[in-house]
Amino acid sequence: xFLTTVLLRKRIPGKQWIGKYRxxxxxxxxxxxxxxxxxxxxxxxxxxxxxxxLTQEQEYKHxxxxxRAKWEAxxxxxxxxxPEHRYISDHLNHLNVSKKWxx
Numbered sequence: 001x002f003l004t005t006v007l008l009r010k011r012i013p014g015k016q017w018i019g020k021y022r023x024x025x026x027x028x029x030x031x032x033x034x035x036x037x038x039x040x041x042x043x044x045x046x047x048x049x050x051x052x053x054l055t056q057e058q059e060y061k062h063x064x065x066x067x068r069a070k071w072e073a074x075x076x077x078x079x080x081x082x083p084e085h086r087y088i089s090d091h092l093n094h095l096n097v098s099k100k101w102x103x
Contacts, residue, residue, distance in 0.1 A: 016023050054062070 013021060017025075052059075
């Protein structure tokens with residue numbers, strides 16, 4: 001069926017730019033230049049990432065005090081918003097008017 005379509009009508013079935021039988025896009029010089037520019041940027045990024053500012057020994061636990069201080073501040077902030085503890089004895093204390101069954 002595809003062979004007869006190609007031989008008789010000379011057209012691409014369905015949408016021209018999507019699908020299994022699509023017309024390929026032409027690669028232009030601006031597309032090539034943009035690809036080269038992107039590859040150069042990626043190569044530069046890889047170069048800068050290959051030379052770290054800190055060594056692994058310097059980087060290991062370099063921020064623990066600051067992170068602990070931030071965590072404590074966050075925890076105290078959350079605890080300040082939390083209501084105080086309530087006990088069942090506080091709620092039911094009004095029922096202890098007379099305790100005749102206890103000694």
